[in-house]
Amino acid sequence: MTNKQYFQMMFRNAPLWVGLIGILVSLGFYFVPELFHVEQTDFFGLFLTNYVFLQLYFVFLWASGNFKRGRKGRNTFAIYTTLCLISCFLLNKSVGIFSASAGWWAFMLALCCINHIAYGFKEVFPPVVRMIMAFILGIASCCFLYLVFCLLPGYLFGAIGGLFFGIGLHVFIPLLCLIYNINLASKYVWFRKKQLYAYLGGIGFVVVVIAFYIGLWCNAVSSINRAYLMPDNEELPGWENVARKTTANAMVERVLKAKLVYQVSDIADMDLIDGIFDRPRQSTFFDARQLHDPLIMIASMTGISYVPETEAAKILSAMFDSRQETQERLWSGDQLSTIQVHTNADIWPSLHMAYTEKTLNVYSDAPNAGSWNSEEAIYRFHLPEGGVVTSLSLWINGREEKGVLTTKEKATEAYKTVVGREARDPGVVHWQEGNTVTVRVFPVSGQESRQFKIGITAPLLQEGTRLVYQNIWFQGPDAANAREDVHINFLENPVEVELPGLFTRTQNTFSSVGPYDADWQISCLDPGVHSNLFSANGQSYFVMPYKPEMGGAFVKTIYLDINQSWTLAEFKAIKNLRIPMKVYAENGWQPATDELFENLQKDRYSLFPVYKVADRETALVITKGNVMSPNLDDLSESTFYKELQHSFGTPGKLLLFNLGGELSPYMRTLKEYRLFRYAEGDVNELGKFMSLKQFPADIENDHRVVIEPAGITINKEENEGRSNAPDHLMRLFAYNHIMQKMGPQKVSDTSLIAAAKESYIVTPVSSLIVLETQKDYDRFNIHDDINSLKNAAIHGKGAVPEPHVWALILIGLVCMLWFKKKRAAAI
Structure with missing residues (x-):
């Protein structure tokens, strides 16, 4: 028989084509829930619909004699087993025996089924292709044997369940596929040496891989x-x-x-x-x-x-670096995506600071099936060093509701109670270590979106003679397809602005519309710090340029904080300083030897036990940046953490020198708590400090905080003047002052919370929360402080009204035109 005659015969085989079309239909049923957001309660209905078609096809094959021996029966039976296997996985969507298949596993099962069907046409394939088919047949034997073994304990229940319209017999379908696979091998492979080797090679390949x-x-x-x-x-x-x-x-x-x-x-x-x-x-x-x-x-x-x-x-x-994925959650969020990001910022170059509002829309791809299908959106925002969250809003029933500042404990209790037990509207933002915050929003219902806004006050980054505004990026529901519109408003005339390519300028406002991009920045020439003042509650705040002041450093011992980021050359260069060196290893201090260095260099990160340094006034700790490490909160139940907390009350600050790189989250948090006198550079700069017996001095006190990355200090005076600067001065001062106090001086929580409430900032002891009704605030005893700054807001010209504001403006214009027309008619 020629190939042409063979294909003519296949073309006239109606059961074959009905079965192939049936496979496409069954796959459609399988993917319907993902494509059209079918409710989970309807999964069984999809299965039953497909199951009815499967039984009708079985009757059709039986009546047409396609189950008889021969090529004709072989072709259609391969298609029938494929339809049965699809039916199995459709049923699994309802009964949940297996989790969702890994991508490679789904591909292998599909390949095995295609190979079964292809054996009905094996005569048209060249010998090389038949060898490959035999190899795949060997792999298929292992795949179906695995499924049989997995379902073996359920055979008794499957036999009993088979009495109910045969549905329980699905547990035997992998066994049917295995028997058919072996039958193919016995007829077309085992008596052909080369193909037998290929078949055994497939089995051997699986065994070797396993x-x-x-x-x-x-x-x-x-x-x-x-x-x-x-x-x-x-x-x-x-x-x-x-x-x-x-x-x-x-x-x-x-x-x-x-x-x-x-x-x-x-x-x-x-x-x-x-x-x-x-x-x-x-x-x-x-x-x-x-x-x-x-x-x-x-x-x-x-x-x-x-x-x-x-x-x-x-x-x-x-x-x-999977901290975002491993956060404890109350509800699932795997079907959420970020669809819109609106960035609006005010920048004050002469103050070296900016205020940014991020308005995000998060959408749920889940079926619209009521509260049971609601999801929890969790975002992690990365702030510039020294930055602080100063506002939070959540849209409830189409209306923007602003957050209320309270203690972290009250906010956590209220959120978990409302979300975990009552499944109603809250939003909350918590401070996290490593210059990050988390925002939680609930509920995001199926086929709906929720909108929230977070405001961040942060210093600009000083790089030589330029100031850099860094985009505040986030991790959370996928933003790959999100749109972003950006409006950057300079409140002063900027000089020599450098922009990303897609930005356009209108006077002092810079705008961009396009796909969301987390990594961009804008810079301008540093105009220097100008006269400025903000006054509130009898106190004034103003900015001054930061000039490092040197203080005495009589180092007697160097402590090395060694991890895999160090190099042997750095270690040997430090040894040449001829100052006694110690390394902490295996529960004790040990002399720094080459052998010990090699052992510690294998560690991914290091947690230097600062509380074990007795001679703080004469000690120098040398570290090197490593972005990986646990956060302090992760260690909260350990003796290490408790000893570290206790040591915060010890007077004196350690000298910390960073040989380069971003500090680990652990060290970054301790630095934020002002546990160190800090400097960074290479070994040569370290040598200069040691030879001069000097080190950058700690110049912070109750009336001055240093924001080193921005090159400024913010100062406070006990008097009130005429304000000519934004309230962000007070907010930045309060945040950095609280972080300073939470370290060595150990101020009581009451005073810390009072300072946070007055400035309305999110700190380790305070959070912003939005609840649905005033009754919710009352029952959790969450109330606003009358003398506080309240939520920060955009004041620049570039602020774009929200949709509901546009609606009010339009209504106002229509009313004005109507009254004008009515007055003209009366005249």
């Missing part, structure tokens, strides 16, 4: 468990030792994500109901759908790490 994967998995589990159970510092939790010492690779990440993200084997507790794996679920500590990955499932049968899920989330944050 063995190799299990080996990597066991090695990762062993290294994690060893570091967790045998920490080298008794004052730190075991999980911290894992984050610091375990090699950061893809397998370690997968082991730590077991149960959090990946469905794992539960073979030790296997029963007839749950099978051999944990049931699919949404993790509280990771913002991602749980996935079913057979390689991880099989490897996890050898064991998983001893690290609890809560601590595994902390390790992932410290090792893989």
Whole structure:
């Protein structure tokens, strides 16, 4: 038979074409929930519709004799098994036996089914293609055998469930696919040597991959468990030792994500109901759908790490920068996306500061199915050093509701009560370590969007003779397809402005409209600090240029904070300073030797125990920037944290010299708490400080704070004058002064909260919250302070009215025209 005759015969085979079209229809049913946002309660309805079609196709094949032996039956039976497998996964959407398939696994199952169907046309393929088909047939044998093994404990219930219209028989479909796969191999592969080798090669390939994967998995589990159970510092939790010492690779990440993200084997507790794996679920500590990955499932049968899920989330944050994903959440947020970003900023070059408002719209792609399908939007905003959140708004029922400042404890209690128990409208912003804040908004209902606004007062970055405004970027619901409009208003005439390419200028306002871009900045020439003043409540605030003042530094001991960012050359150069050096290792101080340096250099980061330095007045700590480390809050239950907090009351400040790079979140927080006299540079600059016995002095006090990146100090006087500057002076002073007081001087929480309320700023002890009604504020005892600054606001010319403001303006214009027309008619 020629190829032309063969294809003519296939073309006249109606059951074949009905089946191929049926596969497309079934795949349509499978993807309908994602494409058209079908409610979860309708998943079973989609399955039943597809199941009816499947049974009709079965009757059609039976009546037309397509189940008889021969090529004709082989072609259609392969299509029928494919339809059955699709039906299995459609049913899984309702009963939830397996989690969502990993991408590679879904591809492999599709490839196996295509290969089965292709065997009905094998005569038209050249020998090389048939070899490949035999290889895939070997892989398919392993894939279907895996599914059979997974579902084996459910066969008894499947047989019983088969009495109800045959639905329970779906548990046997992988077994049917396996039998058909072996039948194909026995007829077309096993008696042809080359194809047999290809078939066995496919099986061998799977076995080798699994063995190799299990080996990597066991090695990762062993290294994690060893570091967790045998920490080298008794004052730190075991999980911290894992984050610091375990090699950061893809397998370690997968082991730590077991149960959090990946469905794992539960073979030790296997029963007839749950099978051999944990049931699919949404993790509280990771913002991602749980996935079913057979390689991880099989490897996890050898064991998983001893690290609890809560601590595994902390390790992932410290090792893989997944702090946004590992935040504890009350509701899911995996179907949210950011669709619109509006940035509006006022800039005062002569004050070296700016105020930015970010208005975001977050949309839920979930079905519109009431409160049960509501989601929680969590954003993490990254602020410039010294910056502070000074306003929060949430749109409720189309109306902007502004936040109220209260203690962090009250805000947390109110938010968790309203969201966790009552599922009503709140929004809250909390201070976080490392110059970040988190914003939580609830609810975002299916097929709807929510709008909120956050305001940030922040210093400009001084770079030589220029001032740089840095875009405040965020992490949160996907913003890949978001639109952004930007309006930057200079409140003074800027000189030599440098702009990103898409910005246009209208007088002193710079605008841009286009796709959202997190990484951009605007700079201008530094005009110098001009005369300025802001007065409130009998006190005045003004800005002065910062000029570092040198103070005495009689260093007797150098303490090295060594991690993987150090180089051996730096270590040897510091040793040449001929000053006694110490390194903290394994619960004690040790002399700095080359061997010890090599051991500590393997650590991903370091947590220098500043509380163990007894000679603060004569001690110098040398560190090097590393963006990875746990936050202090992550260590809150440890002895290390408690000792560190206790040491904040010790008089004197350590000298801290940074050899380069961004400080770790741990060191950055301690610096923000003013625990150090700080300087940075290379080894040569350090040598100059040591030879002159000088170091930048601490010039901050109750009436002056230093904002080093902006090159300014903000000063306070006990008198009131005529204000010619914005209230942001007072807000920035208050924030940096509170951070200063929370460190060594340990002021009581009452005074800190009072200062935060007066300036209306978000700090470690205060938060902004928006609740739905005044009754909500009353029952949680959250009230505004009459003498406070309230929420900050944009005052520049470039501010763009919100949609409801445009509506009011339009209504006003229509009313004016109507009255004018009526008056003219009367005349």
